[in-house]
Amino acid sequence: MPQISWNRLIPLLRWQLGRLGNLGKVGIGLMLATGIYYLLVVMPQETELQKLKDRAVTLQAASKNSSGEGADSEAGKKMSGDQALQVFYDFFPRVDSSPFWIRELVRVAKKQGVELTSSEYRLINDNDARLARYEMVLPVKGKYSQIRAFIAEALETVPAMAISAIAIKRESTASDKLEVRLEINLYMNK
Numbered sequence: 001m002p003q004i005s006w007n008r009l010i011p012l013l014r015w016q017l018g019r020l021g022n023l024g025k026v027g028i029g030l031m032l033a034t035g036i037y038y039l040l041v042v043m044p045q046e047t048e049l050q051k052l053k054d055r056a057v058t059l060q061a062a063s064k065n066s067s068g069e070g071a072d073s074e075a076g077k078k079m080s081g082d083q084a085l086q087v088f089y090d091f092f093p094r095v096d097s098s099p100f101w102i103r104e105l106v107r108v109a110k111k112q113g114v115e116l117t118s119s120e121y122r123l124i125n126d127n128d129a130r131l132a133r134y135e136m137v138l139p140v141k142g143k144y145s146q147i148r149a150f151i152a153e154a155l156e157t158v159p160a161m162a163i164s165a166i167a168i169k170r171e172s173t174a175s176d177k178l179e180v181r182l183e184i185n186l187y188m189n190k
Contacts, residue, residue, distance in 0.1 A: 092160045092189040095132050098123075101158050101186055105138070108157055112150040114142035125190070134186040139179065147180050160187045 017025060079087065093101065102121070109116045120137040140147055155161060165183035 089130055089189055092131060092187050095123075095125075095134075095188040095190055098134050098186065098188060101161075102136075104157050105136075105154055105184075108153045109140070109150055112142070112153065113146045114140050114150045116140060130190060132188045132190055134188055136182075136184045136186065138182040138184060140182055141177060141179050143176050144178055147178060151182070158186065161185070162187070 017028075020028070106116060117139050119139070122135045124133045124135060126132075140150065142150070151163065155163070162185045163182060164185050165181075167181040169179045169181075171177070171179075
């Protein structure tokens with residue numbers, strides 16, 4: 001192999017760079033910068049990425065093994081229809097807790113600044129049904145924003161409650177107070 005002397009190579013490289021012009025010099029500089037970036041940044045990240053992929057495969061395999069072995073665990077257990085139905089019914093509060101839920105509605109009304117007046121309550125208890133329905137008629141007075149906030153918070157506070165009807169009345173168009181008649185059903189477990 002012929003040996004190239006550095007004394008001849010350096011002037012040759014200078015001559016070639018001179019022929020490239022400014023744009024060629026910028027292009028060669030960008031290619032060198034790209035190569036250095038690839039060696040210093042991309043290659044180490046590729047090895048790190050491969051390590052993470054290997055770990056993900058290992059964790060997925062471990063997850064499959066644990067779910068297969070612990071099938072009787074609470075998370076992996078499937079319920080029968082009767083069990084699921086019982087869980088559904090257990091969600092609803094007991095009939096004897098109705099005074100607590102009424103107090104909660106009164107508390108929410110006071111918090112939101114609405115007036116509750118002369119409420120009506122009636123328990124409907126069908127013999128063949130597993131749930132009892134506590135019907136309430138709540139006349140409410142207040143501003144629209146207060147009543148809306150009361151309804152939203154009441155539905156959040158009492159999850160077994162459903163609003164079956166709303167009647168809104170305003171004395172005059174100039175008045176900012178509304179009179180609202182809410183018909184509410186509270187479903188209770190017998």
